[in-house]
Amino acid sequence: MTQKLFISNANQVVTMAGHSDKPAKKEAMSDITILEHGSIWIEDGKIVEVGTDAEMREKYQGQLDSVTEIDASGKTVTPGLIDPHTHLVHAGTRENEYAMRLKGKTYMEIMESGGGIHATTRATQAASYETLYEASKKRLDKFLLHGVTTVEAKSGYGLTLEHELKQLEVAEQLRQNHPIDIVSTFMGAHAVPLDEKRNPEAFVTRVVEEMIPEVAERKLATFNDVFCERGVFTPEQSKRVLEAGKQYGLTPKIHADEIEAYAGAELAAEVGAISADHLLKASDAGIKAMAEKEVVGVLLPGTAFFLMAEFAPARKMIDAGVAVALSTDQNPGSSPTISLPFIMNLGCLKMNMTPEEVLTATTINAAHAIGCAGEAGSLEAGKKADITIFDVPNYLTLSYQYGMNHVDTVIKSGKQLVVEGRLQ
Ligand SMILES: N=CN[C@@H](CCC(=O)O)C(=O)O
Numbered sequence: 001m002t003q004k005l006f007i008s009n010a011n012q013v014v015t016m017a018g019h020s021d022k023p024a025k026k027e028a029m030s031d032i033t034i035l036e037h038g039s040i041w042i043e044d045g046k047i048v049e050v051g052t053d054a055e056m057r058e059k060y061q062g063q064l065d066s067v068t069e070i071d072a073s074g075k076t077v078t079p080g081l082i083d084p085h086t087h088l089v090h091a092g093t094r095e096n097e098y099a100m101r102l103k104g105k106t107y108m109e110i111m112e113s114g115g116g117i118h119a120t121t122r123a124t125q126a127a128s129y130e131t132l133y134e135a136s137k138k139r140l141d142k143f144l145l146h147g148v149t150t151v152e153a154k155s156g157y158g159l160t161l162e163h164e165l166k167q168l169e170v171a172e173q174l175r176q177n178h179p180i181d182i183v184s185t186f187m188g189a190h191a192v193p194l195d196e197k198r199n200p201e202a203f204v205t206r207v208v209e210e211m212i213p214e215v216a217e218r219k220l221a222t223f224n225d226v227f228c229e230r231g232v233f234t235p236e237q238s239k240r241v242l243e244a245g246k247q248y249g250l251t252p253k254i255h256a257d258e259i260e261a262y263a264g265a266e267l268a269a270e271v272g273a274i275s276a277d278h279l280l281k282a283s284d285a286g287i288k289a290m291a292e293k294e295v296v297g298v299l300l301p302g303t304a305f306f307l308m309a310e311f312a313p314a315r316k317m318i319d320a321g322v323a324v325a326l327s328t329d330q331n332p333g334s335s336p337t338i339s340l341p342f343i344m345n346l347g348c349l350k351m352n353m354t355p356e357e358v359l360t361a362t363t364i365n366a367a368h369a370i371g372c373a374g375e376a377g378s379l380e381a382g383k384k385a386d387i388t389i390f391d392v393p394n395y396l397t398l399s400y401q402y403g404m405n406h407v408d409t410v411i412k413s414g415k416q417l418v419v420e421g422r423l424q
């Protein structure tokens with residue numbers, strides 16, 4: 001029997017319609033399409049129609065008795081939020097490093113002395129599959145509670161074939177068992193292991209010749225990412241890793257220009273990356289190249305906030321024609337948050353993005369950054385019924401009443417998973 005759901009009479013339905021083929025750029029990032037007193041008709045997990053409540057009641061009047069109705073009066077409905085950059089699968093926490101940074105140590109100093117990514121790698125290698133699975137599942141539940149229905153998840157805390165596969169297999173099992181959609185990224189080139197520091201080229205060769213082929217063979221990832229940063233991987237090494245992934249059907253992504261300008265944005269354009277992420281220090285030439293080659297810029301203002309760094313030049317990027325997306329960068333070192341709504345607040349308050357732009361950046365543009373804009377990221381007929389209902393009267397209030405979780409209801413593929421802010 002057809003499962004029907006009717007979300008009725010929302011104060012605002014923000015559809016994000018019209019950007020599924022290409023990400024929204026420049027002024028189009030403000031084009032979010034709002035229906036006042038809007039309703040959505042859903043059948044078998046897919047959106048059938050979005051319209052005003054009056055229109056929809058008339059059209060579907062014969063079926064209103066048999067449908068499950070969610071009264072969204074006074075509330076705001078958006079597409080389920082999409083987080084396009086997370087380090088979801090990891091073990092351990094690094095509050096000790098947070099305390100060190102507050103006393104003046106830098107993120108890179110901590111990493112160079114064996115902490116940072118290395119600390120989480122030790123914890124992740126030591127963790128059993130089950131421990132990693134349970135910890136990551138808990139994080140996914142929290143993402144749901146914050147209105148998120150799709151996440152990208154990277155490996156990169158294994159740094160050996162065995163442990164990289166363990167992380168990716170946890171993500172794969174969660175993809176099958178958890179209602180949130182997960183898109184996986186291989187990130188074997190996240191750091192050079194401490195005991196191989198003297199010969200980074202040999203490690204890059206292992207990533208290229210041993211890890212990438214095995215990950216691709218097992219179909220454990222869609223994307224291939226690298227931390228291109230001075231003291232981590234050079235642009236040349238990064239290019240080797242990304243080009244090798246392409247040979248095996250893995251689409252490039254890149255952690256670029258986070259701590260210093262290092263031609264990461266330029267490299268993203270050169271290799272045809274789907275996104276370049278961080279970009280705090282991206283050069284003007286790099287930004288231009290990204291705009292020309294339609295590389296999505298995934299900005300991570302939570303990381304700048306938490307590392308007390310300068311924020312990425314979002315305005316400059318949007319004005320230059322880069323399609324911008326936003327993400328939590330969820331990880332235990334540089335951004336231990338799960339709140340994508342707070343990231344939206346930071347986008348407005350710290351990067352001069354508008355409330356409309358941050359909504360675009362966490363829905364349809366985020367979907368483009370991970371290749372799922374055909375089925376998610378907007379409220380349009382035929383797409384998955386991935387929907388978040390916020391207990392606020394309009395979308396502006398999401399930015400205005402900052403740092404709060406306004407999520408009331410989350411619907412994933414037509415199923416109510418969060419009701420009145422609680423997991424079902
Ligand atoms: N910058 C590189 N990688 C992660 C942080 C990883 C960590 O510190 O554990 C990031 O995106 O911020």
Ligand SMILES: [Zn+2]
Nearest residue numbers: 085087255329
């Ligand atoms: Zn990251």
